[in-house]
Amino acid sequence: MVMEWSTQSAPPAQRFDLWREACSQHVYALTPHRRTRDPFQGTIARRQLGSLDVTDIVCDGHLVQRREQDIGDSPSDTYYVYLQRRGQAWFEQQGQRCVAEPGDIVIADPNIAFSTGTDGTFDFRLWRMNRAGLEPLLALRPGELPMRRLGRDQAARALMANWLDALLHHQADLSAQALELACRTLYALVADAVGASAAQREPARLARRRALLQRVMSQTELRSSDMALTPERVASECGLSLRSLHQLFELSEHSFHEFLTRTRLARAHALLRDPSARHVGTAEIGFAVGFKETSTFYRRFRQRYGDAPGAFRKAHAGAVERESTAVS
Structure with missing residues (x-):
């Protein structure tokens, strides 16, 4: 079930104040700022996928801060994966600044103060993961994870984005057990991207292989109507050897040809x-x-x-x- 909330039905003069309250309820305790007095527009769509909380936000641009006071008043029990869907957004944390382009992913700890804003419209998806599930996988200690941007040219971003897309696309068909495995795989992918503990390096390697298999499957599904499609072509397009492609399908119930x-x-x-x-x-x-x-x-x-x-x-x-x- 998707929970949806919008400023549309509120009186224009009250919309931004209501938006501030909605963000605190459905995202994190934040301190938004807006200079213009133009009527504010914003929507929030939120759903639960196993141990993951997925929130889509589209709204007019403004400055957002999560201050030390916000963290003290409402510490979070999650980490998050931020996916930029359209436009640009900038982030500042501990003197460092990064800009997220469409398709970029930002991994962060909301219990470390940050600021974010955009010159256009905020349009992003936020995947929130339980701290208790992710922290044991990390080499860093709690409170030490700085923001990490995964750009579109990075293999880790491609694998994670494809895994997240597949999780949303197939959620209705997943059993509770399969959904939990998919969530654990995401946790391992995140840990691998920001630094997995020594004990988690093999699980992280397996997670990468699962995510790579999903990427190969997605590519195969897109091209399946092509009569000339061969495992050699799919392997080449995904940057794999033919042997590696067939080894990936050993993680599946079917061979490449059976899946096709x-x-x-x-x-x-x-x-x-x-x-x-x-x-x-x-x-x-x-x-x-x-x-x-x-x-x-x-x-x-x-x-x-x-x-x-x-x-x-x-x-x-x-x-x-x-x-x-x-x-x-």
Whole structure:
């Protein structure tokens, strides 16, 4: 469930004060400042994913401080991963300044005072992790983690961003156990990026491999309709050797070829259920999702779903029609 909050329904003169209260409730105790008297606009969307708290914020630009007084009044039991979605934002902490560009990630401890602002609009996603879950993985002691920016050219950022995207995309399909494993993998990726303790170096290496596998899977899903897609091409595009790619899939239940086939079949399954695609023949659907041979598509589809594509489409259309008749 997503909790959504907006300034839109509040009287213009009260919006910024209400925004300050909402940030303290849904983010951290902060001290916002704004010079202009123009009506303020801001939205917050918050959800829980296992042990992770995910908050999306879009609002007019202003200065935000988390002062020592704010920390003393309301210390946080989390660390956070900040993902810049659009525009730029700057951060200052302990005399250091960094600028986050779209796609950049900033990892930080909210119990170390900082300031942030933007000349445009704030548009970011905040992933908050329990301190109790992350601190045992870190080489640094509590209170010693400075802000770390992971730029778009850094491999650690690409792996972490892809893992976070996949976690949001697949959350509805994850069991509680799988979700907890995904959260632990994120914690290990964060620890690896900022400095993992000696005891956590092997778990961090495994987390990197899981995240790299997810990146390969995402790339394969995007390109699955390409009939010429091969493991060699995917490996090259992901900066891997062919052997390394196949070794990554040892972490999965399926080989590369099995994963590619199942991805294509899932897309065919969705198209056969889609009323807007009824004019497209079953053979054409097979070609559209990446199968070179109609016979291979039909055989694989029957093995996966227990029926031929045409019979599956007819049965689904009949079921939808009967349901519609019953409702009317």
